């Protein structure tokens with residue numbers, strides 16, 4: 224008998240050579256029908272692999288990430304078979320599962336494959352899938368493997384790098400592929416397939432090596448799921464922040480200024496300013512003080528902080544002065560500067576905590592191929608702050624920072640989020656700086672704070688930074704995608720490196736604890752996520768223009784100006800569209816610009832001293848007074864933007 228431990232901690236006994244699928248069936252037939260993959264003692268195995276020792280078994284369904292990986296990995300084999308049948312002479316290379324689907328890199332030889340061929344590939348894949356072929360793993364000697372691929376230099380290269388005795392193949396139907404395993408039981412589970420795109424890719428990512436064609440695909444156990452996924456892709460395309468940023472005239476890039484360096488247009492700059500003012504006002508109430516530091520710092524500063532040793536080689540290289548021979552770095556982070564601000568005075572425990580905040584612009588080198596809109600840039604502004612406190616104050620400070628982060632999320636419409644507490648790996652104490660007692664205190668402070676604030680959190684062991692534990696917030700956007708926003712980190716390292724001290728009640732010098740935090744992360748990335756989350760329909764308090772005034776003809780221009788003045792007196796951001804265009808055209812463009820309210824002015828409105836109001840998206844509020852309209856706007860704002 225062997226003993227199998229399941230994820231819920233229960234232990235079951237079976238005859239040796241029981242398979243994961245047998246175990247699933249012994250739990251319930253219904254559950255077993257959904258099981259598509261398994262892992263044993265942390266290693267992915269087949270659902271038909273005989274188990275011969277005691278160990279921990281995890282059974283996965285489509286709803287698990289590991290289940291999807293097995294599903295897409297298996298689908299890549301089916302894609303490869305379809306390609307081999309449709310394009311004889313093609314040479315297969317590698318074909319992994321990815322976050323959303325799978326790809327296969329292929330040397331198509333004389334064939335070219337483009338979008339018009341996708342349908343044929345999909346049809347062939349589904350035809351193979353319907354055959355319900357089992358995936359079977361088997362071992363092969365190096366000689367056998369080399370013989371099978373004697374006409375394929377790519378697989379030959381892969382096999383030559385493998386040890387004889389470790390080589391395995393996967394067979395299904397009439398097809399064989401070099402593979403390490405991890406499949407769904409059979410091809411029949413694959414019910415829906417879509418080839419998404421093709422792209423050029425170099426063998427092994429090396430531009431000096433042959434160019435291959437990468438075929439991207441995705442597959443699902445249900446047709447309905449494919450349909451939903453494709454709708455999501457369509458919606459994501461519409462919401463792409465690069466597209467919306469252009470349409471809403473928020474930001475641009477100029478090749479002359481340089482790639483990865485966003486230029487904020489007036490409307491975008493106004494948006495940033497409103498976000499900054501919003502956070503500044505909450506921070507002020509939370510006892511933060513604003514500081515300002517330069518965009519460069521001496522190389523030595525980052526040697527002291529340890530950043531240079533860790534990131535120096537992969538960063539923008541030092542800037543030299545022409546005469547003095549000094550070396551400066553573009554600021555990659557604000558922390559060392561803030562440590563020096565702390566060091567400007569000798570603090571007593573009674574002065575702490577000190578909370579320094581700065582919208583600090585930092586520069587980090589990213590390879591040009593990695594740059595992406597506002598989410599991967601080379602220069603960005605962090606909504607940064609560093610808190611310096613005594614170890615006893617850590618608990619409360621941490622809770623206060625969580626309050627601030629939750630306030631930010633709430634005011635911006637991010638309601639769906641989880642938190643991750645990253646703690647030490649207790650097995651590896653050498654990996655971390657600082658004493659065990661402080662670490663325990665800090666980890667407990669974070670967990671207590673998360674509990675106290677009712678956060679939905681998970682604890683990840685071994686995920687802490689070497690200098691301290693942290694709390695990360697993961698938000699889910701309107702399309703169900705996860706983004707990491709808002710980090711709070713405890714740091715024992717920099718106070719040590721910068722010799723930060725405070726005088727305790729015992730009159731001795733002590734080390735303060737430092738907290739790094741940024742609720743937005745960076746203004747650039749945050750605005751990108753907010754754009755995609757809201758499709759540009761920001762909360763009303765944040766909209767660049769809250770109402771646009773459209774007059775039916777020039778005759779009512781004067782009344783339009785009067786309405787504008789009244790709205791401005793009520794602190795509503797409004798504009799008049801003065802152009803001599805038809806009202807129909809003005810309305811269409813205002814919809815495109817996502818102005819939340821349109822105010823239409825004609826003869827009746829001017830005579831009765833009223834306005835006709837239309838909401839973005841079509842709802843009609845009818846003819847009302849400016850006062851009533853102002854009330855509606857202010858009520859809507861107060862629903863999302865509450866005082867901190």
Ligand SMILES: [Zn+2]
Nearest residue numbers: 393402403404
């Ligand atoms: Zn495989």
Ligand SMILES: [Zn+2]
Nearest residue numbers: 556557558739
């Ligand atoms: Zn920092």
